Amino acid sequence: xxxxxxxxxxxxxxxxxxxxxxxxxxxxxxxxxxxxxxxxxxxxxxxxxxxxxxxxxxxxxxxxxxxxxxxxxxxxxxxxxxxxxxxxxxxxxxxxxxxxxxxxxxxxxxxxxxxxxxxxxxxxxxxxxxxxxx
Amino acid sequence: xxxxxxxxxxxxxxxxxxxxxxxxxxxxxxxxxxxxxxxxxxxxxxxxxxxxxxxxxxxxxxxxxxxxxxxxxxxxxxxxxxxxxxxxxxxxxxxxxxxxxxxxxxxxxxxxxxxxxxxxxxxxxxxxxxxxxx
Numbered sequence: 001x002x003x004x005x006x007x008x009x010x011x012x013x014x015x016x017x018x019x020x021x022x023x024x025x026x027x028x029x030x031x032x033x034x035x036x037x038x039x040x041x042x043x044x045x046x047x048x049x050x051x052x053x054x055x056x057x058x059x060x061x062x063x064x065x066x067x068x069x070x071x072x073x074x075x076x077x078x079x080x081x082x083x084x085x086x087x088x089x090x091x092x093x094x095x096x097x098x099x100x101x102x103x104x105x106x107x108x109x110x111x112x113x114x115x116x117x118x119x120x121x122x123x124x125x126x127x128x129x130x131x132x133x134x
Numbered sequence: 135x136x137x138x139x140x141x142x143x144x145x146x147x148x149x150x151x152x153x154x155x156x157x158x159x160x161x162x163x164x165x166x167x168x169x170x171x172x173x174x175x176x177x178x179x180x181x182x183x184x185x186x187x188x189x190x191x192x193x194x195x196x197x198x199x200x201x202x203x204x205x206x207x208x209x210x211x212x213x214x215x216x217x218x219x220x221x222x223x224x225x226x227x228x229x230x231x232x233x234x235x236x237x238x239x240x241x242x243x244x245x246x247x248x249x250x251x252x253x254x255x256x257x258x259x260x261x262x263x264x265x266x267x268x
Contacts (some may be wrong), residue, residue, distance in 0.1 A: 005236075017151050021244065026151060026216050029151060041238070070240070070244055071239060071241060072239040072240075073234045077233070099209040099210045100208065102139075103205065104137060105206040107203075121255065
């Protein structure tokens, strides 16, 4: 089984990057143990291990902001996961689409209108993916 | 200073997701300590802490496959980083663009030609970003 190749750390965890498969936006980073990874594959929704609450959680179970898993891959070192999802609603508990909203550095080039063009195109791609034209 | 808000773990590390700012592709996940984060911000190229070699490394120093940092952000929990870069050459030591090339699960929908349309558009965006049209 492919998941037996994954190297969990000394706490039995592996970091999982969650990316919106339509827009390419990074939504969050959380941790999976073997059980939560198995549940993710079984249910096609994301399950993580909460380090603070020390138990499994199914993302969106209470908020309804579920993540439908479309692709799951591991890296060349076999110690991190990339989970590509269809995100329902915002991913962050703050109500933002992504948890990564605290900027430390940004190149001037990416503050321009150019960024909006990219985002518009991403939105177009998302819409086209959800509703393919024959 | 913004970086004092970041919560490094008990080993002094924080996971850093590296994403291609033009294509949205996730390139790799590596770890930074405070020193490597400071060097990243100083040099605008990525510096990580190698857990196996127990020392700092400047990505691309020997291969030439450097990562020019365009945006750096931390998440709502302040315990993971997102580094958006302009990647020179492939990011993975295997020669692949991304380290995440081992698929465990893929939805049929994303194996179709549709995926190529998305990738073509990403390539178009990358080219347009690198060479903006007035």
